[in-house]
Amino acid sequence: MPNDADLATLAGLSLTTAYDLRGPDEITQKQDKLPAGVNYVNIPVVAGNIDEFIANVHTPEDARAAMQDGNRKNVTGVTERAGYATLLTGLTNTAGSIHPRY
Known part of the structure; x- marks a missing residue:
């Protein structure tokens, strides 16, 4: 969470919109x-719960497979595609400075 100095820096950027791409649990x-x-x-x-995703990673091979699957879903998953479409449309239609939060 930003401290007072961080908030002052953010305020100086004249942001109009912050897009938060995290799920409810995050x-x-x-x-x-x-x-x-x-x-x-x-x-x-991201569809699903990030904590459950992380809990299933026990080895480097698990991590590699999970990242490959996650990146694949970024372009093929229904939830992911809809989310990115909404984000890109919002960015296109937002006046002023914006800040995506990952």
């Missing part, structure tokens, strides 16, 4: 704090 674990007046938009782009 947001609950680490909430963001934005400067006043910044529009917050949450567009979860």
Whole structure:
């Protein structure tokens, strides 16, 4: 979470919108704090629970396979494709400075 100096830096960027691509579980674990007046938009782009995903990684081979599967889903998964389509449309239609949050 940003401290006061971080918030001052963010405020100086004249952001209009912050797009948060995390899922509900990730947001609950680490909430963001934005400067006043910044529009917050949450567009979860990963299907499933990130903690369950991580819990299934026990070896380097598991990690490699999980990353390959996740990256593949970024372009083939229904939830992921819809999320990225919403993000890109939003970025196109947002006036002013924007900040995607991954």
